[in-house]
Amino acid sequence: MLSEFEIIERYFLKEAGTGVVVGIGDDAAVVDESGLLVVAVDTLVGGVHFPPDSPPRSIGHRALAVNLSDLAAMGAMPSYATLALTLPAADAAWLEEFAAGFFELAARFDVDLIGGDTTRGPLSVTVQVLGRAVDEHVLTRAGGHVGDDVYVTGTLGDGAAAIALHARSTESREAAELFRRFSYPEPRIREGLALRTLASAAIDVSDGLVADLGHLCRQSGCGARIEVERLPLSAELEAAVSGERAVDFALTGGDDYELCFTAPAARAEAVAAVSEDRGVPITRIGALVAGEGVVCYRNGEPMPKALAGYTHF
Ligand code: ADP
Ligand code: MG
Numbered sequence: 001m002l003s004e005f006e007i008i009e010r011y012f013l014k015e016a017g018t019g020v021v022v023g024i025g026d027d028a029a030v031v032d033e034s035g036l037l038v039v040a041v042d043t044l045v046g047g048v049h050f051p052p053d054s055p056p057r058s059i060g061h062r063a064l065a066v067n068l069s070d071l072a073a074m075g076a077m078p079s080y081a082t083l084a085l086t087l088p089a090a091d092a093a094w095l096e097e098f099a100a101g102f103f104e105l106a107a108r109f110d111v112d113l114i115g116g117d118t119t120r121g122p123l124s125v126t127v128q129v130l131g132r133a134v135d136e137h138v139l140t141r142a143g144g145h146v147g148d149d150v151y152v153t154g155t156l157g158d159g160a161a162a163i164a165l166h167a168r169s170t171e172s173r174e175a176a177e178l179f180r181r182f183s184y185p186e187p188r189i190r191e192g193l194a195l196r197t198l199a200s201a202a203i204d205v206s207d208g209l210v211a212d213l214g215h216l217c218r219q220s221g222c223g224a225r226i227e228v229e230r231l232p233l234s235a236e237l238e239a240a241v242s243g244e245r246a247v248d249f250a251l252t253g254g255d256d257y258e259l260c261f262t263a264p265a266a267r268a269e270a271v272a273a274v275s276e277d278r279g280v281p282i283t284r285i286g287a288l289v290a291g292e293g294v295v296c297y298r299n300g301e302p303m304p305k306a307l308a309g310y311t312h313f
Contacts, residue, residue, distance in 0.1 A: 002090040004118045011099040012083065017112040019079065029114035031080055036133035040070035046123030051163075056094045058183035059125060060101030066206065067129040068109060068187035069257040073204040075139040075196030076131040078109050078189060083116035084126040109189055137196060139261070144201035144220030148262040150286040151271060153188050155234040156209055157246060160253020165240060174236040181234075185257035191282075194274045195261055202261035208252040210294050213260050220262070223291040226251075228298045232283040251296060262288055 002010070008024065016023035022030035044063050046052040064081060071078050083102070087094075106113060111129065161167070162182035167175040188204075195202065203216045209226070217224050231250045238246055263271055268284070275282035286297075296303040 002092065002095075007090055007095060007118055008116075011095045012113060012116065014103070014113065016114070017110070020112055020114055023112070023114050024116075029080075029082070031114065031130075033132070036136055036138065038071055038074050038076035038131040038133055038138060039128065040067050040074075041126060041128040042066045042070065043124060043126040052123060055101075055183065056097035057101035060098040060103075061105050061184050062101075063125040063127045064102050064105050064111070064129070065185045065187045065257060067127045068105070068111070068189055069185065069204040069206070071129055071131045072188045072192035073139065073202045073259055073261075074131075074133075075137070075192045075199070075202065076133050077193060078111050078129050078131040080114045080130040081106065081111050082128045083113060084119075084128075085116065086119045086121040086124040088121070088123055090120075105187075109187070134193065134196065139192070139196055139199055139202040141201055141203050141216045141219040143199075144216060144222060144262040144288050145264070146222050146288050146290050148200050148264055148288045149268065149271075149284050150213065150224055150226070150260065150262050150288060151282050151284050152205065152209070152232060152258050152260050153191050153280055153282050154186070154256070154258040155232045155237065155281070156205065156251075156256050156258060157231075157237050157249030157253050158182065158234050159185065159255030159257075160208070160249045161237050161240060161246075163255070164249070164253070167240075172240075174239045177234075177236040178240060181236075182255055185255065187257060188259045188280070191259060191274065191278055191280055194278065195259070195263075195271070198267045198270050198274070199261040199263050202259055205254075205256040205258045205260050207254045209256075209260060210251050210296070211254075214294050216260065216262070217288070217292060217294060220288065223289045224286055224294045225289050226286040226294060226296045228296050228303065230283060230285045232281055232285075
């Protein structure tokens, strides 16, 4: 049985990067920072936020990815993370894979793990990320104006479909790809940084487009209109379920970790250039309107709410 100390030393203690004055191993971490600090924390509970038998590599990736996604939505640059891990048992093979998923993603975005906590109990993973605001400027949910276009990055509905269909990597190519999207969401950090000076407001899609765009609307003091035929759906999602269900997953399914943002119409070309440059689809799906709430339109007609499934929220 590994002790808490052995777990930390074997799996989580890495060489600290520049800026880390005191890293893992002391009572607290110390970093050298100036300027605006952007901080986010999220907990993933086994059986609630991911199936408890999920590949541990994917749990490590997702725990960091969902937090990086929050920094992406702020247009911030991640720099450090802390990790509070509650484990039912000290399983070496599980820890090995979990750490691999976590550190692969951390390395891609130059994030240093600077501390954490390790305890025994029902599986739960809390990651906190710290980042910097470039040029002291961040994106918030509150900056949208009536008339701004509403965009999303990537495709919507894939992660929710993977969970609903109990997709596994061993099934059809489509199911495997949906499962991969759920298991390894891509935080849109570079897109968030590129959109930082173009977008008026942004949020990441963690709970579902309608719910999350609803938060942006409330904080921006307006409503939104979504044209459902514009929703970006992956070929895999369209192959796996009916058109109606695909739209439902895209509107209400969580776990996409794409960015939903708004921008004045005059910035449309600059937004398209970011998409081109990054090789990531960025799709205009509607606009901010006067009033409140998110209303979905199909072929110019408002959709009944029950059809859009968002009565769940
Ligand atoms: P304390 O009792 O002072 O809280 P701990 O024994 O909990 O100290 O942790 C010892 C060191 O290991 C601390 O620097 C802490 O930040 C770090 N640490 C503990 N668990 C983790 C973890 N899962 N990932 C990264 N660092 C961790
Ligand atoms: Mg501790």
